[in-house]
Amino acid sequence: MAQLTSIITFTGRLGNIIAYNRGGKHCLRSRPETVRQTDGTRRAALRFGAASRKGALIRSAICPELDFPCDGRQVNQLTRTIITAGSNRHAGLTGFRFNAQTGTGSFFSQRPEYSKNGTLHIPAQRLLAPDHASHLEIKVISTRIDFTNRRVTGTDASVALIDLRQPFTGADLHVDAPGKGTLLITLQVSTYINGTLSQNRRRYAADIIAVAEGQPPAPIMIKARPTPKRLRQPRPRARNAATLPIGYAYIQRE
Template identity: 60%
Template sequence: MGIITSVITFKGKVGNMIAYERNGKTCLRTVPETVRQTANTRRSAKWFGAASRKGAFIRSALAPDLDILCDGHAVNRLNSTIVTAGRNNHAALKGFRFNGHTGIEKFFPELPVFSQDGKLHIPAQKLQGFGDAVRMEVKLIATRIDFTTRSVTGMDADVLHIDLEQPFTGADLSVSVPGKGTLLVTLQVRTFLKDGVSYDRRLNAAEIIAVEEVVTPEVVAPKSRPNKRQPHASLATKPTINGQDPVPRE
């Protein structure tokens, strides 16, 4: 891997050279002439591709309701979370931060509690100062996703504004998105200055705080009982003695 120290006029692939950015530095590498893949590497590549598509779908499903900018590594972090979790382990998405620089705990030392009835309780507490911020916006977002059909089946949101110049006595938010699929609950916090929203990435957060699956109850088939009825008389076998009918015929 070479690191470019002068001006470079392209990014991406040109011929057998690829220019890309890594950790703020522009790098250059060549394309390998041949790529050998084993069955395991092909299987891993296929799973990584599926995880990347799922990550892109999750981002697009939540994007219309998120008001903060994700950090530059959010895509890779989300894909890595899905790959590590394994197939259909959506519960592992809990705790994912769309802005990796800040978490919800920065704003609420006593963390909000989300219950299965769709209510979020934020305990009364002393909120720390956030520079010149005068107001804080808290947004609870619930998005229900059917990963089988790759569709968003419902969405709901509730918004709370907190005056940072006044004591915070606690608050409750609620959302309701019935239906089938996986429910992703995201809590977003933005701070506002006197003249508008703050774009300081340390003062804005969005984190998945709950993941709920709708489990379809398993239908148990009743056990079949053995047939204890006697065979019909016409089908019953007549007894014989030495192969002869014991009742002499007229």
């Protein structure tokens, strides 16, 4: 891996050279002349491609609703989480952090609970706010994604501003994102210091706290038509046939 230190930088492929950005640094690597793939590497590539597309759909649906920029590191982290969870096992996304440095658990002594009726309940507690913080902003984002058809079918958000100078007696935030697909609930916590939103990455967090799969469609019941009963016709008896006692032979006359 080489680093690009010139004034003019680029990303992408140029001949057999590939330029890319990693950690804020422009790097270069050569493109291999031949790539040998086994059946296992092909399957892994298909899984990685499917997870990357699903991760891009999740980011495009949730990141615009967040109040802080998403860094490039979360791309690989989200793809890795999807691969680890397995295909169509979206419950494995629960706990994913859009800010890897801080989670929402750093602000609560008792975890908020999300119910199926669309309400996020935050019990009364002593909030774990950073020093010199005046307010905490709590934002819950509800996102409905149809992964089969690759589209976002619903989005809703609810915000509450908590004054840290007063005892916190609890709060309920309601969101509703009807539609078809998987429901992702994201909780964001932001810190205000002297009335200004802090940009310190250790003072805000956004986690996926709940995942609910959509209801599968009801099976269509088709009534089979009754098969008509066929009447058995009596077998015709052979001509010139006679019933003889057992032991007698029948001789046909010419």
